[in-house]
Amino acid sequence: MIPSLFDLTGKVALVTGAAQGMGRAMALALAEAGADILLVDRNEAGAHETAATIGKLGRRAVVAPCDVSDPVQIRELFLRLDTGFGRIDFLGNVAGEGILGAPEDISLEEVERCWRNLVLGRFCMCQEAGRRMLAAGRGSIVNIGSLASLTAMGRGHIAYSMAMGAVAQMTRELSTEWAGRGVRVNAILPAQVVNPGLEQRMAANPALREKFLGGIPAGRLGRPDDIKGLAVFLASDASGWITGALIPMDGGNLAANAGATMGCPG
Numbered sequence: 184m185i186p187s188l189f190d191l192t193g194k195v196a197l198v199t200g201a202a203q204g205m206g207r208a209m210a211l212a213l214a215e216a217g218a219d220i221l222l223v224d225r226n227e228a229g230a231h232e233t234a235a236t237i238g239k240l241g242r243r244a245v246v247a248p249c250d251v252s253d254p255v256q257i258r259e260l261f262l263r264l265d266t267g268f269g270r271i272d273f274l275g276n277v278a279g280e281g282i283l284g285a286p287e288d289i290s291l292e293e294v295e296r297c298w299r300n301l302v303l304g305r306f307c308m309c310q311e312a313g314r315r316m317l318a319a320g321r322g323s324i325v326n327i328g329s330l331a332s333l334t335a336m337g338r339g340h341i342a343y344s345m346a347m348g349a350v351a352q353m354t355r356e357l358s359t360e361w362a363g364r365g366v367r368v369n370a371i372l373p374a375q376v377v378n379p380g381l382e383q384r385m386a387a388n389p390a391l392r393e394k395f396l397g398g399i400p401a402g403r404l405g406r407p408d409d410i411k412g413l414a415v416f417l418a419s420d421a422s423g424w425i426t427g428a429l430i431p432m433d434g435g436n437l438a439a440n441a442g443a444t445m446g447c448p449g
Contacts, residue, residue: 184299184314187297187420188272188419188420188421189216189244189342189415189416189419189420189421190216190217191213191215191216191217191218191220191272191273191388191415191418191444192217192274192421193217193219194212194217194218194219194272194374195218195219195220195268195270195271195273195416196213196218196220196221196235196270196273196274196275197220197221197260197264197270197271197273197274197275197308197312198210198213198220198222198223198274198275198277198448199224199226199227199249199251199263199275199279199308200223200251200277200279201220201222201223201224201230201232201233201277202222202224202226202227202228202229202232202233203226203229203328203378203379204277204376204378204407205277205373205376205378205410206224206275206277206278207229207233207242207407207408208407208408208409208410208414209235209277209410209411209414210222210237210244211236211411212243212411212412212414212445213239213275213414213415213424214237214242214267215240215411215415215434216244216415216419217242218242218272218273219243219244219268219379220237220242220243220244220245220373221243221244221245221247221260221263221264221268221295222234222237222244222245222246222247222269223247223249223251223260223278224246224248224249224278225248225249225250226329227246227447228247230246230248231246233272234246235354235365236389238318238339240311245268245419247260247263247264250306251278251279251300251304251395252279252299252300252303252304252372253304254297254303254304254307255310257304257307257308258307258311260311261312263310264420265315265399269391270319271315271316271319271322272316272322272323272418273307273313273322273323273324273325273418274309274312274323274324274325275324275325275327275414275418276305276307276308276309276324276325276327277327278304279301279304279305279327280297280300280301281300281340281342281443282294282296282297282300282342282343283338283339283340283342283343284339284341284342285341286341289339289342289410293342294341294342294345296340297343297345297346298342298345298346298349300346301343301346301349302345302346302349302350302353305326305353306349308352309324309326309353309357309368312324312378313357313361313366313368315376316361316365316366317361317364317365317366318398319365320364320365321365321366321369321401322365323334323365323366323367323369323417324357324367324368324369324371325369325370325371325414325416325417325436326350326353326354326368326370326371327350327371327373327416328341328350328351328370328371328372328429329344329350329371329372329373330372330373330374330431330433330436330437331343331344331347331396332347332348332350332372333348333350333351333429333437334427334437335371350370350442351370351372351429354368354369354370354427354429355427355429359427360370362426362427366426367417367422367423367426368426368427369417369422369425369426369427369428369429369430370428370429370430371410371413371414371417371430371432372429372430372431372432372433372437373405373410373432373433374395374398374399374400374404374405374407374431374433374434374436375395375404376404376406376409376410376432377386377404377405377406377407378407380414381404388435392404395415395436398436398439399433399434399435399436399445400434400435400436400443400445401435401436401438402416402445403407403434403436404434405432405433410432411429411433413432422440427436
């Protein structure tokens with residue numbers, strides 16, 4: 184039995200990156216709470232696997248391939264949403280690839296590609312969803328940012344961190360513009376959440392895992408399912424007066440001083 188504050192029955196959500204990782208976990212959580220979902224991913228096979236799982240929950244799930252760095256495809260996606268669902272109550276902006284490169288070496292083309300993946304595409308998704316939500320007088324948007332939205336990562340993250348900083352400020356600006364008209368916009372800022380790309384990086388450089396864990400007081404890396412409760416909360420009436428928030432999902436990383444000692448007295 185879902186408490187009424189968190190009940191999403193009758194709501195429609197659009198989630199990008201729904202084939203795996205946090206996008207898949209978010210989509211499943213919303214469906215478990217009662218929502219129908221438009222699943223967006225370039226990986227159609229993976230998105231169809233997510234859809235099959237949602238179908239077993241008795242909810243409707245439709246797969247829509249889309250490159251989230253391409254505004255033309257995004258606009259076509261929302262026309263499909265209009266035809267297939269006729270409304271949108273929640274947008275989960277999850278998909279978007281980062282690009283690593285030393286500041287002195289990374290090409291401007293790579294910086295621009297990272298910006299298109301993580302900023303332009305997210306804004307275009309917000310704009311299209313926002314227009315529909317404003318017309319309806321209600322809706323919730325969640326942008327996935329990063330700890331790199333607020334702090335420097337090093338290790339070649341210059342393009343990614345610039346983009347994620349923009350995502351944080353975009354979230355604040357949209358929340359300020361739209362809150363009075365019924366549309367909430369928040370961001371979730373994860374620390375290191377295990378996914379295939381991160382696993383490859385840690386396999387190539389085993390010291391990375393210990394480096395990451397050294398900054399996480401909770402003592403473990405993030406898991407995709409860690410986003411589920413936050414996603415339902417922010418999509419639901421339970422968070423009706425929360426907008427413009429940048430919410431860490433980081434096992435205590437941002438709270439800890441760089442010289443903090445975790446789990447030890449003194």
